[in-house]
Structure formats: structure tokens, C-alpha cells
Amino acid sequence: MAPLEPGRDRQVYVRPLVSLFHARTRSRGAFGGRLRRRRRAVDGRRYRRGVHQLPVRHDRRGDDGRRLARRLRRNHAVRRDHGGSPEGPRLARLTRRITPSSVGSRASIADSRSAFSAVCTTDSPLVSEAVVSPMSRFGEIEEGYDPHAVEQRVFDHWEDVDAYERTKRHRAEGETYFFVDGPPYTSGSAHMGTTWNKSLKDCYIRFLRMQGYDVTDRPGYDMHGLPIETRVEEQLGFENKKDIEAYGEDAFIEACKEYADEQLEGLQSDFQDFGVWMDWDDPYKTVDPEYMEAAWWGFSRAAERGLVEKGHRSISQCPRCETAIANNEVEYEDVSDPSVYVKFDLADREGSLVVWTTTPWTIPANTFTAVDPDGEYVGVRARKEGEEELLYVAEAKYEEVLREGRYDDFEVEEELAGEELLGWGYDHPLAAEVPDHTDHDGAHEVYAADYVETEGDGTGLVHSAPGHGEEDFERGRELGFPIFCPVGSDGVYTDAGGKYEGQFVKEADEEIIADLESKGAMLASGTITHSYGHCWRCDTGIVQIVTDQWFITITDIKDELLENIEDSQWHPEWARDSRFRDFVSEAPDWNVSRQRYWGIPIPIWTPEGRDDDEEMIVVGDREELAERADQAIDPDSVDLHKDTVDELTITEDGTTYTRVPDVFDVWLDSSVASWGTIGFPADQERFEELWPADLIMEAHDQTRGWFWSQLGMGTAAMGEIPYEQVLMHGFAQMPDGRAMSKSKDILVDPHEAIDRHGRDVMRLFLLSNNPQGEDMRFSWDGMETMENHLRTLWNVVRFPLPYMRLDGFDPDETTLEDVDSDLEVVDEWVLARLQSTKREVTAAFEDYRQDRALSALIEFVVEDVSRYYVQAVRERMWDEEESGSKTAAYATIHRVLREVVTLLAPYAPFVADELYGTLTGETGYETVHMEDWPEVSDYWTDDELEADVALLRAIEEAGANARQGAGRKLRWPVTRIVVAADDERVAEAVARHEDLLADRLNARAVELVGPGERWGELAYSAEADMSELGPAFGDRAGEVMTSLNEARIEEPDLAALEGAVGEELEPEMVSFVTETPEDVAGTAFGIDGDDRGVVYVDADLTEDIESEGYAREVVRRVQEMRKDLDLDVEERIAVEIAIADDRVADLVRRREELIREEVRADAIGDVDEGHRMEWEIEGVDVELAIEPAPSS
RNA sequence: GGGCCAAUAGCUCAAUUAGGUUGAGCGCCACUCUGAUAAGGUGGAGGCUCUCGGUUCAAAUCCGAGUUGGCCCA
Known part of the structure; x- marks a missing residue:
């Protein structure tokens, strides 16, 4: 690999940080004793700050100015109003201080930006750089994700760099x-x-x-x-x-x-x-x-191996295009065709053979009739309109055939095996109309053929015309017959067609049917809808004729083909083993010649006056052509198309060779x-x-x-x-x-x-669709969902930027490794999740399941980073004071986001690149697509921590559920929650994170009931494990399960359960389930379907809780009214509160301090003007009014 | 007509190389939250796992026969 581009001194190389930590293993064990764990390498080594950084500085020269200008342009174009910015109080405050009255217009935003930067320069080297280059790292990004704007900018950027x-x-x-x-x-x-x-x-x-x-x-x-x-x-x-x-x-x-x-x-x-x-x-x-030459070369190699031959073969012909087409160019569709039963009068005995065909136009070329020698046939005596005949058909088909012929009655006169029919002679029914019809020795007799089915369509006797069908052709050749084909390449009868000469075959059907009828050779005539082959291009019905074509005789190397298949790996595997192999084993020789114009000319020259493969010359490339051709040509400039090479001749040993006129099959x-x-x-x-x-x-x-x-x-x-x-x-x-x-x-x-x-x-x-063999169903809903996911990512990346910018956070100066000791559990957790996500994504990619990789990545971004991590670290980032914890959060989220956009790059190359640019600024590559694929770091891997946090999240979720069950909104505190842990692990997690749980569930206290302990007032029932019950109880297992589910006992005790159910039970068969008392809401929590415990919420109300609850209800409404007035977050106000219920009014009064603080009210008293609204809180009428404080 | 693949909630898919009380996301409805806000949270409705047989104490899962769709072949 080449991290540094030769001759490019401006390139900054950022080595992937993770790779340096392979030697380190992070300390294991469930939560230690401290909330924040100190990371220490097992090998005892300490790591110096910055040792992993290559301190290559960026040298701003050359085309860099262009990039800068572009970024500036982009930046200014997307700046938005700061006033209503959701970036948090700290940022809004600073912004306001700088531009107290000029927020809004684009020009003033630009002003405010530089003023803002200037203020921040005192203690921040990064921000000072921002004065020079506003669009450096952590530059502002648009408030909302606008795919088209992003894509346009990235297209420009790609072009620029x-x-x-x-x-x-x-x-x-x-x-x-x-x-x-x-x-x-x-x-x-x-x-x-x-x-x-x-x-x-x-x-x-x-x-x-x-x-x-x-x-x-x-x-x-x-x-x-x-x-x-x-x-x-x-x-x-x-x-x-x-x-x-x-x-x-x-x-x-x-x-x-x-x-x-x-x-x-x-x-x-x-x-x-x-x-x-x-x-x-x-x-x-x-x-x-150059490319056409590659085809010539391949073909000439095949010829050298003796795999090229010219053959007289039965092929599918498009009569409009007047060319042979390959079997795989034939498309089948349903059409209506004649369906005729024709009688062939037997020559030396009474009766006729009955055959069936949908192509009457092939009857003139009839050469023999085929039977299944092992099939059962019958001679049927049939009567119609006073006349009597003897008809021979397959035993399985006679009733159907005679019904078609509308005979009055019939009886089987003779039963015989197919082989008894062999050698029977018959008269060609159109002998007079087609004088040139076959009449060689052995023609018009019955022969055995393996393509006959006595129970399929037709009569069990098959009209065979080697000139009009592959199977007939093969059998005719076996029998040594000359091949009679009275039809030309345009589907029109030649002079060999006798009476029908000059007619297009499909149009001759009618006349042939009429002729057969007039001769009494027609048993029945109707129409049928069946699938019939058509030309893949012009949709003309194909005709089977026999012509001379060039073939690559791949049937000669069938074994080699099948062996070579083994050297390829297919995804999915069945595509090769169940499908491709079958196709290859049945593939016939490859007809590579087409009688057309727009193609690679077949590079074969044959002696003048001959066009067989006996003395052919196959030319392999342009060089050879120039050497051997009689005409002077320049191999470098010669065009190899038909119009050029048709003119060329080769003369060797006194013989002149001319090119065969065909072009290659486009495949x-x-x-x-x-x-x-x-x-x-x-x-x-x-x-x-x-x-x-x-x-x-x-x-x-x-x-x-x-x-x-x-x-x-x-x-x-x-x-x-x-x-x-x-x-x-x-x-x-x-x-x-x-x-x-x-x-x-x-x-x-x-x-x-x-x-x-x-x-x-x-x-x-x-x-996001499975790429292996399965079809993809397009969905506008699915598109919408993906856009939502990208919007989430956009918001997640956008969230920390302003804070990082304000604090002058530099991810190169302050790396994750530097802040190791300040990391909090949630940081370590999200880093651990990042590692397992990378592992999963990479494995799925390598398994050619990029869809699974993508869903793992999206789940991480949406579920873990957006909905959990960002929620958890917000307050740390709002903190105005310098704090190690805040810096640690910056370093963590920066690492996470940078790797996330890198992982996303193959999927969404535009938005990934823009976000990458924002995260790395001038210190990264010009494009995310130059990044190395993020490696999994053992150091940050922590499966146990992942499992622990999953547990805490499960408890939180269940707690929220229980709260709702108890009818207590999150805004109202509850006295306590009780967590009944099923195992030690859960107990440990809860013990260590009581504060977190209390905070997130708004509980005054958290109580823990350890495994093995019981919380009073609980009843129990049992849940059955069917994998145990099944083998033990056999067909009564279902019944036992039902009684287990219905049982209620006071102690989670097997004996008590046996008593209640009336069965002997083993401990493995059941797990006990708690039944909550009425005044407490409980919800079970668990991971991956396994129950790990129960959370109970005690929703008992005390005056103090009511006081806080009502106060918070008031706060929320005041906040909403502030929003109505479009007040700045920092703006001070005055508030008036009038509550209709004295008790509630008193309760709220006790929390005035809290209210004032939360809504930034200088005073609670009377408001004359201002915004006034009436509310109902828990059934109590409340009137609220606010106005901006007179002098703030 | 034959081969291969698929069929599970309205939609897209899971259900751990060899059976054990069917799950998620999106959508929908209700409630909730309101300093990521064209977001977030909780709950609910919604499934004879395409049909019919068979094996088994037990089948979405294994076997057989169909149906529908896709691709391929004739």
C-alpha cells in the first residue's frame, strides 16, 4: 500500500490509530469497583501522547487555495440563523453576545462569524485557524440533510481535487x-x-x-x-x-x-x-x-485446438433477420398455431399412422415417422359417416385422438408394442405437390427414436423431418439419411418446395391443410395456444431449418468445462452447483456464425470456391492479418469490421483464400x-x-x-x-x-x-438488498426509510461540532488514547460497540452480503450512537467549564463518527465524503474514499461491557414501560424503583449504575433485590420450557404447559408448583415468573429474549412528589409559551401563575425556585401585557402569562 | 413441459451450519416527550409462517404433492 503519494508533499497521512493497539488487551471483568475505569495495558507499557501521530504538517500551497475557496464558498452558502439554533445554550449565548441584533441576514452572518472567531482565538489555536479558514474541520454544516445539495457539492469537490x-x-x-x-x-x-x-x-x-x-x-x-x-x-x-x-x-x-x-x-x-x-x-x-482482436485471438486458439468446424446443422433461423440465432436468443411466448392430426396411409397394409403437428409447413419435408419401441400402441377400428378406417396411435392417446376426429364409434382391434411397427412403410401425403420429396431407400418408414413420448402431446407417433428440427436432424443423421430442407434462409419455400415454392412457410400452412383435407389425409384440424420460439430482437417467429454454420465444438471439451467450473466460487453457491453445472452439461455446440453485418467478422479465410473447414486459415490478430493479406494494410490503423476485411484475400502456395462472409454471434x-x-x-x-x-x-x-x-x-x-x-x-x-x-x-x-x-x-x-440470487423489489417506502437514516446520521454528526469548535478541540492533539483515563463507561461502551460493528460489517462484506453489513452499520448509528450515546453525552458537552470528561466525550464521538462515515463510504459516497471532510478538515485525505478500511481494535473491544450496557438499557426500557403502566409520566418523580435481578450480573450492573437508572427513570431511589432474594408481596407462576417438557411428557406436553402457565403460587418453589399442577416436575422444566401486586407496576426486562429480571415502579404519591410534578408541568407549559414568543433561549422573562385549586397552588408555590430557574424567570408575580394562556393540568385549570423581563 | 430459487405482520426481512410457545425495522393507531424537533419514548392492532399430506411427543424449520412469483431451459 502507498500511504504517501510520491511527489505530493502536501499530502497529510493519518495512520489508522487502531492498528497501533493490537498489542494491548483491555482489562476484563464486569464493572470493577469504580464508575470510571482506568484503562491500563496488560503488558504494563505506558503510551506516550501523540506517539501514534505522524506529525506531517499541511503545507498550504498550489491548488490548495482552490479547495479552500471552494470550501469557503460552500460554507457561506449554507450558513443559517443562529438565533433559533438547536445547538444548545452555551453556543447560543456566545453567539448572541457577539451579534446582539444582527442575526438573520446573510451578510451579517458572515460578519458575526469572523467576530465570533476572533473572540474565541484567545485560548484556542484551532479556532484561530478558523479565522483564516472558516471551512476547516468542524465547519458548520447545514441544519437539515439535503441530499441534492450535498451531492452537488461533493461532485464539485471530487472534480476540484x-x-x-x-x-x-x-x-x-x-x-x-x-x-x-x-x-x-x-x-x-x-x-x-x-x-x-x-x-x-x-x-x-x-x-x-x-x-x-x-x-x-x-x-x-x-x-x-x-x-x-x-x-x-x-x-x-x-x-x-x-x-x-x-x-x-x-x-x-x-x-x-x-x-x-x-x-x-x-x-x-x-x-x-x-x-x-x-x-x-x-x-x-x-x-x-484492439478488442475485436482479442476475440480473433481467442477464436484462433480454439481453432488450433481443433474446436472450430463448419457444420451442416439444424438451427433456429429468424426469417426476417435472415440469420441463424442461438438457442439462447430464442424467446418463447404464447401464440395460436394450427393443431393438425394427419393420417399417413400405410403402404403394404390396411390403415394409417396418425401423427400430430403444429407446423403443417414441415409436412412436405417429412422423411420418417418415429415411435417409442417400448411404448404400447393400438390399431383402432373407427367409423364415421358410414365409412370405416383402421388407425394406429399410442394406446394412451387413442381415445383423445378419436374424439378429436369426431368418430361416431370405435373399438380397439389390435394391441401392439412400438417395436412391432418398426419398418412399416407409408406414403408421403403430399407426394404429388412436392415432387422433390425424399424418396431414398428407407424413407417414409417407421423408426425408433428416443424423443417419442406415448403419453405426451400428440399421438405417440412423431412426424419427423430432419430438415426442420434438431432432434429429427440428429436421428436422420444417425439413420444416414440425406437431409431434405425445401426452405430458404428467409423462410420461403425454394423450388424444392414444389407447389409451395415462393410462399412464406407460415402462410403456406393454410394451403397445405386444405391439400391434406382434399386428399382425405386430415383426421382433425384446429388451433392451439402454446409457447413458440421467437427472435429475441424482432419478435418474428423462428423457423427450424438446416444450414451450414460455423461452430465451436464445446461438446468436445465438456469434461474440461465441467472441471473448470470447480475453480470458481459462486455466491450463492447453488447458482453454480444446482444451476450453472446443469446448464453447462446440457449445452450443445456453440453456433458462432451470424449472416449479418454489425459484428466482429469471423477471421476465417477459405480457398476460393470452397467454404468448408478443410483448408481454412484462421487469423489470430492484426499483425498476422497484415502479414498474410495480399493487400497492404497497416496493423495499427486497420479497422476490422466487415466492410474492411471482406476485401482482403490471402494467397498461399498458389491458392487464393477469401473470407467467409459471416460475423460472430455477439455473445x-x-x-x-x-x-x-x-x-x-x-x-x-x-x-x-x-x-x-x-x-x-x-x-x-x-x-x-x-x-x-x-x-x-x-x-x-x-x-x-x-x-x-x-x-x-x-x-x-x-x-x-x-x-x-x-x-x-x-x-x-x-x-x-x-x-x-x-x-x-x-x-x-x-x-440494502440481498445481492445473492434473489430479486430486489423496489420500494418508495424503503427509500424514505433510508433517507431518514441518513438524516439521523447527519444530525448526529452535526450535534457535537459547535461545542468542539468552541472548545478548540483538536482530535490530532487530543486523541482517544490521551483521554483514556477520563473516559466514562458510556464512552467505553460506544467504542466497544464500534469495534463489534466493524467486525460484523467487515465479515458480512467479505461474505458478499453488503446488505447485512449495511444493516449492522445503520443499527449502530441509529440505535446506539444517535438514540443512546448522544443522549447520554449531551450534558457533558453543554458544560462550559473545561473538563476531562467533556474532552473525553469529544475524542470518543470524533473517533466513532470518523469511522462510521468511513464505513459508510462504499454505500453513500457523497454524504460520507462531506461528513468526513467536516470531521477531518485539512488533516484528513482529500476524500474519504482514500481512507483505509477501519480495523477492529482489540484494545477497545469489550464484549462484557456491551452486554452490561445492553442490560441497563433493557432495564431502562422496561422501567419506562412500568411507569406508563403505573400511569406516571416521566415528568413526575416516583419514590423508588425496585429491580429484581435474576442473576449476579444484572445485580452488579444495577448496583453500579443506581444513579444513572434513578436519573433516567426519574426515581428518588433505586432498590435492588438480588438473585435468590425475594421482594415481598409477589406471587409467582411458572413458565414452561418446552424443550424439556416435550421429551418428558410426550403428547401431554402441551396440556402440562397450559396448567403451568395458569398456576399461581406464593413461593417460587418447585414443590409448591408440583402441588398446583399435579405433575412431577424437574427444575429445568420451568422458570418462575413474578406476578406484581396491584399498586406497583412491574415489567420484565431481558436481552435477546432471555428474561433477566423485573423492574417495579412504586408510583405512590407524596406531597413532595406532587409538588415537583405540578411544578414541572407548569415549567413545560411556560417553555412552550416562550417558544410561541420566539424568545431566545437566554432571554429573561416574568411569569404569572394562577391556579384554580388551592392545594395545587400551594404545592406549586413550594417549587417556585425550581420554576424560576428552569424558565429563566426573574420574578413570579403579575404580568400585565404579554402572552397569556389557559391550561388544564391533571384536571386543574391553570392560567399562565409571560412577558420578557423589562431590563435584561 | 423440465430445472433452479423464493413464499413468515400492510411493506422489507430475521428466526444461530441438525425441529422446542414466531421476532425486528418501517408503516398505521393511541398515549407521551418537547434544548437533536420534518426528531425521541411507551403501548396497541396486525400472523391458520402459501395450500394439502407425511415424519415426530413437538414442524416456519425435515420429507412428498400442489399453488403463486422470478430466472433459466425446451
């Missing part, structure tokens, strides 16, 4: 980490799924950088392929390939490039706008010659990303250093896509899987659980999410 470049340089010497970006396809803008994907990538990259890695972060774009071609065709108003030819290949390719570039710009700016830090100046593009482009992204094969060095990828992360649709294509190419070319870790996330769904769909306009636009809540909030929400 070159934050991204600086952060990368900062890690330049770190261990390399090779992340590969799965290239999004450049059509359309970023949707929520893409946004989630990039946010995840950004989050992990930032995390890895903070851990010290030099992370490869080159983004990529997938820019070739049919989707862009079809978009451009639409724009140009084209209908088919002939239009493209007419327009000109060169021009069309250029148009595609322009379109892709345009789309790329949109994506680039979106991703940058989301706060994603990747190398946007240098993305890899699949259309760049092949991204399959080479792991080396294409690092400039291989041109750049060997980086390849050696980085390859294979350490991590990739994409959504679950990529099992069939990029996860697979990379495995295929990596294995074919390199013999290895090109990635090690895979994080497979899910899809973004609508708030109601529907899939998002751009074409149906069902979506939540990330830009809208940003408009409503900002980038940090959106990222926080996205990243």
Missing part, C-alpha cells in the same frame, strides 16, 4: 485486484437493474480499495449485434436484408457504430451520475480494433472480456499479472449469458475458467412484485428515484 484519480494513485502500489465489468449492451438507457448492478460493483470496488487493493475498474460496453442492427433498420425504415444491401454495407455499419456510440454516451453519463467510480475515460468497447464478443479488457493479446505483461479475473458480478440471467460464454471461450482458448469469484444477483422488480419491463412501460426510472431522494439514498436502498 481529482478525487477519483487521486484515490487510484493512492492504491497504485497495492496488491492488484482484477475486477471485470460485464459490459452492458448499448441500447437504451440505464434502468433500475443496471443501476443496481453498477451500484453493487461500485460498492465492492470502493470497499476493496479501502482494504488496500489496486483494483482494475475498466468499464465495458457491448456494442455489436442484432439488437442494434434492428434498431438502426427501424430508424432507416428497412424491412429486410435487401434494404441493407441497397443502402450499402459500409454505410449501414457506420450507422450502427454511430447509434452504439450515442447509446454509450447516455449510459456513461448515467453511471457517472450515480456516483460510480470507474475508469470512464477509458472504457473497453467491443467495437474497438462471443463479451466472452473474451477477461483478456480484452486488459489489452491482450497486444499487452502480454498485464495479462501475466492480472488474469484470470478475481471477481465478476452480474444478474442471474447471465448463467446462460456471460457466465457461460466466458467459461466456454476461456476453456476453449486458455483451458481455464477466466474468473474466480462470481456474485450473482437478481432482477429489479416493481413495488408490486411484477417484473420490470421497458417495452411495456412497467418500470421505476432511476432518475426519478434520484430526483425524489438523491443518489446516496437510492444506492443505500439498492445496496
Whole structure:
């Protein structure tokens, strides 16, 4: 790692403090004997002040002025009125003294600020610095969290300090980490799924950088392929390939490039706008010659291994695009198609075979009929309209088939096994219409085939046309048949189609059905709705035809592929083991050729007049192309697209080779990303250093896509899987659980999410979702919640700043270690919680569960820091006197907040950076993203203390509950609370923190009933432990539990309980529960579901308590009236109190002193003018009036 | 039609590698607090843990069959 940037003397390095304390172990044991514990190292070493600080001073020069100016600008723009500031009395007082009458206008605020600073300089070096630089550490931050304002400022700041470049340089010497970006396809803008994907990538990259890695972060774009071609065709108003030819290949390719570039710009700016830090100046593009060369290289390696062949195969063809498409480009949707039952008349015997098909247009190419040799078939004698026939179908299907044929009646005449049908001959039903139909030896006979199901759809006899289907094709080849396919690449019958020549196949269906009917070959004809394959781009129904295509024969290396899978780790694991492996084992050879234009040209040259794979030349890179091509080309500047390379020929040994016209399947482009992204094969060095990828992360649709294509190419070319870790996330769904769909306009636009809540909030929400395999359901509520959490953090950071500023607290001069002896228990506790939070966050991150890490962090901020710690230390910070305790609180909260914003940085990079800047000023890095990931300190770890405070908090909570149960508001003191502790630990905690408990529960006294002791007036019942009762009582366990729950006994004694229940019990089976007397409210407290004791609140009223209670009621109302008048916190007033009830009036009078003090009243007496209100307090009418004191 | 994953409060999720009386946050309602205030506290309502079977003294959890949703394959 490189803490100091070479050549940058202005860099201040703050070494992470925690790391120095690894050797120290903090003293253990439950609360010792003193409230404040003194920390001492076990090894007995003492630590000198400041020894951990590298005293590198900041040298203000160069572009620093710019930063300063920017910060000044920012600071002044956000200054707010001090008058109503919630920063506490001390600050308000000071401010007022300086600017007695000028609060409000922006100019006067600026004045007041420097005046204020000047006053504070006498005893505060930090504040004196603030005169020079108002926006130094602890500069004021906005009163409310405004995501958009923060984000705009941080964008500016990043630009000003070159934050991204600086952060990368900062890690330049770190261990390399090779992340590969799965290239999004450049059509359309970023949707929520893409946004989630990039946010995840950004989050992990930032995390890895903070851990010290030099992370490869080159983004990529997938820019070739049919989707862009079809978009451009639409724009140009084209209908088919002939239009493209007419327009000109060169021009069309250029148009595609322009379109892709345009789309790329949109994506680039979106991703940058989301706060994603990747190398946007240098993305890899699949259309760049350097990248295309990587594909050529990979393909040529596969060819060297003998894995490239040209094959006559059955493929899915899009008749509009006139190209083969891969199986995984076929999309299935429900359509209505013909459903016909056709009779094939048997040649040498009575009767016909009945077959079923939804594609009548394939009947002309019928070559044989398939049966399941082990299946059961029947011959059925059927009658209709006086005519009689013998029909052969599967036994399981005959009733259904005959019903379809509307026969009057029928009977099974013959039962026979499938194998008995083998070899039966029949007549092609359209022999006359299609004269070129197959009629070779063995054609039109019955054969066995494993794709036949006697109980599936159809008749159990399968019409087989090897020219129109993969299975039929395979079987036809096995049988040694020539393949008959009378359909061209545009889905139109060729001359081999006879009568149907020139017709588009789907349109010929009708005529074929009519012809079959007129020949009496049609048993039944209807329609059916079923799912049928369509072109993924233009939605045209595909046709199965046989053409010549280029393949990578990955089935030859299937074992190697499956082995290589083992070298990758997937998160979640099942994605690899239950899903990817299945997909890979079933994957057929990869058809990589497309008869299109916008793609990487296949680098194969074949001898003129031949186009097979016998004597092909496969070119591996531009260098080789330049060497072998007949034409002169410059390898550095040659563009490798089709329009260029089609012209090139190669002549060797007297033979001239021409390029095959096809381009690659676009999936092949991204399959080479792991080396294409690092400039291989041109750049060997980086390849050696980085390859294979350490991590990739994409959504679950990529099992069939990029996860697979990379495995295929990596294995074919390199013999290895090109990635090690895979994080497979899910899809973004609508708030109601529907899939998002751009074409149906069902979506939540990330830009809208940003408009409503900002980038940090959106990222926080996205990243709070489980990234492993599960879909993310978008939720505006969830967004709102995240914004609230950030607001809480904002307020927490904002709270201590004014006090620190006033006291000139310098976290570098006064570190946590310096104030060790002044730390109070609550400080030690929050530091301990910080350690366990870091431990949890880091572990979750390393387990690829950043969502769990985030919730641990948020819980710490909201629950522990905001709701507890800040509450607990407020009064210490308000203290005007110098105090060790106050300084200790400063040091503590500073450490906590600084680490919290650091942990938050990967999630909410904007707000984390701004808060970090405020906390560290000029002494930190330019950006939080350069920080090291906070380490867990053993020294500050204290699991026992964490557990203890958890107990105290539980007691407090239960006490508040009991209070409410007793009907006594917190404002009214109670005489005492009684804590019945179940164990020694609870008793210790209470004993030591009686004052704290008394204070927080507003009790005059705290009594402790230790474990084993009993508090009088309590009854007991029992609670059953079902894990004990179950085995002991078997099926009566439930019944015994019920009687236990209902039992009431005076002593928590097993014998008494046995008496009450009438069963023999063991001590482990039950725990006793106290039943509170009526005049006392009790609430059980516990942790993690385990009861640890009970708090009782004695709500008995005494005159003294009533006196204080009523007085405080008056105080609160006066305070509210002060607020009505918008009085300054310090402003003195006069108060008039008129109470309708004499007794209450007397009680209140006893506490006049308290009232005067609390409401800052000089006098209690008559008020003439002023603010007057009537109140009802506990049923008593009270009239109050206040006015500002005449001369204060 | 097949494979994988998911299904627990209105919403988002927990429930500790192998069963033991279902929990949290957000939202909602009521009360409360009023020097973080577009906050804080307490309580409440809200669940045949998707359905049906099975194993077991005992199933949200294990097994089988379905239903719904998502992805993938045909």
C-alpha cells in the first residue's frame, strides 16, 4: 500500500490509530469497583501522547487555495440563523453576545462569524485557524440533510481535487485486484437493474480499495449485434436484408457504430451520475480494433485446438433477420398455431399412422415417422359417416385422438408394442405437390427414436423431418439419411418446395391443410395456444431449418468445462452447483456464425470456391492479418469490421483464400472480456499479472449469458475458467412484485428515484438488498426509510461540532488514547460497540452480503450512537467549564463518527465524503474514499461491557414501560424503583449504575433485590420450557404447559408448583415468573429474549412528589409559551401563575425556585401585557402569562 | 413441459451450519416527550409462517404433492 503519494508533499497521512493497539488487551471483568475505569495495558507499557501521530504538517500551497475557496464558498452558502439554533445554550449565548441584533441576514452572518472567531482565538489555536479558514474541520454544516445539495457539492469537490484519480494513485502500489465489468449492451438507457448492478460493483470496488487493493475498474460496453442492427433498420425504415444491401454495407455499419456510440454516451453519463467510480475515460468497447482482436485471438486458439468446424446443422433461423440465432436468443411466448392430426396411409397394409403437428409447413419435408419401441400402441377400428378406417396411435392417446376426429364409434382391434411397427412403410401425403420429396431407400418408414413420448402431446407417433428440427436432424443423421430442407434462409419455400415454392412457410400452412383435407389425409384440424420460439430482437417467429454454420465444438471439451467450473466460487453457491453445472452439461455446440453485418467478422479465410473447414486459415490478430493479406494494410490503423476485411484475400502456395462472409454471434464478443479488457493479446505483461479475473458480478440471467460464454471461450482458448469469484444477483422488480419491463412501460426510472431522494439514498436502498440470487423489489417506502437514516446520521454528526469548535478541540492533539483515563463507561461502551460493528460489517462484506453489513452499520448509528450515546453525552458537552470528561466525550464521538462515515463510504459516497471532510478538515485525505478500511481494535473491544450496557438499557426500557403502566409520566418523580435481578450480573450492573437508572427513570431511589432474594408481596407462576417438557411428557406436553402457565403460587418453589399442577416436575422444566401486586407496576426486562429480571415502579404519591410534578408541568407549559414568543433561549422573562385549586397552588408555590430557574424567570408575580394562556393540568385549570423581563 | 430459487405482520426481512410457545425495522393507531424537533419514548392492532399430506411427543424449520412469483431451459 502507498500511504504517501510520491511527489505530493502536501499530502497529510493519518495512520489508522487502531492498528497501533493490537498489542494491548483491555482489562476484563464486569464493572470493577469504580464508575470510571482506568484503562491500563496488560503488558504494563505506558503510551506516550501523540506517539501514534505522524506529525506531517499541511503545507498550504498550489491548488490548495482552490479547495479552500471552494470550501469557503460552500460554507457561506449554507450558513443559517443562529438565533433559533438547536445547538444548545452555551453556543447560543456566545453567539448572541457577539451579534446582539444582527442575526438573520446573510451578510451579517458572515460578519458575526469572523467576530465570533476572533473572540474565541484567545485560548484556542484551532479556532484561530478558523479565522483564516472558516471551512476547516468542524465547519458548520447545514441544519437539515439535503441530499441534492450535498451531492452537488461533493461532485464539485471530487472534480476540484481529482478525487477519483487521486484515490487510484493512492492504491497504485497495492496488491492488484482484477475486477471485470460485464459490459452492458448499448441500447437504451440505464434502468433500475443496471443501476443496481453498477451500484453493487461500485460498492465492492470502493470497499476493496479501502482494504488496500489496486483494483482494475475498466468499464465495458457491448456494442455489436442484432439488437442494434434492428434498431438502426427501424430508424432507416428497412424491412429486410435487401434494404441493407441497397443502402450499402459500409454505410449501414457506420450507422450502427454511430447509434452504439450515442447509446454509450447516455449510459456513461448515467453511471457517472450515480456516483460510480470507474475508469470512464477509458472504457473497453467491443467495437474497438484492439478488442475485436482479442476475440480473433481467442477464436484462433480454439481453432488450433481443433474446436472450430463448419457444420451442416439444424438451427433456429429468424426469417426476417435472415440469420441463424442461438438457442439462447430464442424467446418463447404464447401464440395460436394450427393443431393438425394427419393420417399417413400405410403402404403394404390396411390403415394409417396418425401423427400430430403444429407446423403443417414441415409436412412436405417429412422423411420418417418415429415411435417409442417400448411404448404400447393400438390399431383402432373407427367409423364415421358410414365409412370405416383402421388407425394406429399410442394406446394412451387413442381415445383423445378419436374424439378429436369426431368418430361416431370405435373399438380397439389390435394391441401392439412400438417395436412391432418398426419398418412399416407409408406414403408421403403430399407426394404429388412436392415432387422433390425424399424418396431414398428407407424413407417414409417407421423408426425408433428416443424423443417419442406415448403419453405426451400428440399421438405417440412423431412426424419427423430432419430438415426442420434438431432432434429429427440428429436421428436422420444417425439413420444416414440425406437431409431434405425445401426452405430458404428467409423462410420461403425454394423450388424444392414444389407447389409451395415462393410462399412464406407460415402462410403456406393454410394451403397445405386444405391439400391434406382434399386428399382425405386430415383426421382433425384446429388451433392451439402454446409457447413458440421467437427472435429475441424482432419478435418474428423462428423457423427450424438446416444450414451450414460455423461452430465451436464445446461438446468436445465438456469434461474440461465441467472441471473448470470447480475453480470458481459462486455466491450463492447453488447458482453454480444446482444451476450453472446443469446448464453447462446440457449445452450443445456453440453456433458462432451470424449472416449479418454489425459484428466482429469471423477471421476465417477459405480457398476460393470452397467454404468448408478443410483448408481454412484462421487469423489470430492484426499483425498476422497484415502479414498474410495480399493487400497492404497497416496493423495499427486497420479497422476490422466487415466492410474492411471482406476485401482482403490471402494467397498461399498458389491458392487464393477469401473470407467467409459471416460475423460472430455477439455473445462471443463479451466472452473474451477477461483478456480484452486488459489489452491482450497486444499487452502480454498485464495479462501475466492480472488474469484470470478475481471477481465478476452480474444478474442471474447471465448463467446462460456471460457466465457461460466466458467459461466456454476461456476453456476453449486458455483451458481455464477466466474468473474466480462470481456474485450473482437478481432482477429489479416493481413495488408490486411484477417484473420490470421497458417495452411495456412497467418500470421505476432511476432518475426519478434520484430526483425524489438523491443518489446516496437510492444506492443505500439498492445496496440494502440481498445481492445473492434473489430479486430486489423496489420500494418508495424503503427509500424514505433510508433517507431518514441518513438524516439521523447527519444530525448526529452535526450535534457535537459547535461545542468542539468552541472548545478548540483538536482530535490530532487530543486523541482517544490521551483521554483514556477520563473516559466514562458510556464512552467505553460506544467504542466497544464500534469495534463489534466493524467486525460484523467487515465479515458480512467479505461474505458478499453488503446488505447485512449495511444493516449492522445503520443499527449502530441509529440505535446506539444517535438514540443512546448522544443522549447520554449531551450534558457533558453543554458544560462550559473545561473538563476531562467533556474532552473525553469529544475524542470518543470524533473517533466513532470518523469511522462510521468511513464505513459508510462504499454505500453513500457523497454524504460520507462531506461528513468526513467536516470531521477531518485539512488533516484528513482529500476524500474519504482514500481512507483505509477501519480495523477492529482489540484494545477497545469489550464484549462484557456491551452486554452490561445492553442490560441497563433493557432495564431502562422496561422501567419506562412500568411507569406508563403505573400511569406516571416521566415528568413526575416516583419514590423508588425496585429491580429484581435474576442473576449476579444484572445485580452488579444495577448496583453500579443506581444513579444513572434513578436519573433516567426519574426515581428518588433505586432498590435492588438480588438473585435468590425475594421482594415481598409477589406471587409467582411458572413458565414452561418446552424443550424439556416435550421429551418428558410426550403428547401431554402441551396440556402440562397450559396448567403451568395458569398456576399461581406464593413461593417460587418447585414443590409448591408440583402441588398446583399435579405433575412431577424437574427444575429445568420451568422458570418462575413474578406476578406484581396491584399498586406497583412491574415489567420484565431481558436481552435477546432471555428474561433477566423485573423492574417495579412504586408510583405512590407524596406531597413532595406532587409538588415537583405540578411544578414541572407548569415549567413545560411556560417553555412552550416562550417558544410561541420566539424568545431566545437566554432571554429573561416574568411569569404569572394562577391556579384554580388551592392545594395545587400551594404545592406549586413550594417549587417556585425550581420554576424560576428552569424558565429563566426573574420574578413570579403579575404580568400585565404579554402572552397569556389557559391550561388544564391533571384536571386543574391553570392560567399562565409571560412577558420578557423589562431590563435584561 | 423440465430445472433452479423464493413464499413468515400492510411493506422489507430475521428466526444461530441438525425441529422446542414466531421476532425486528418501517408503516398505521393511541398515549407521551418537547434544548437533536420534518426528531425521541411507551403501548396497541396486525400472523391458520402459501395450500394439502407425511415424519415426530413437538414442524416456519425435515420429507412428498400442489399453488403463486422470478430466472433459466425446451
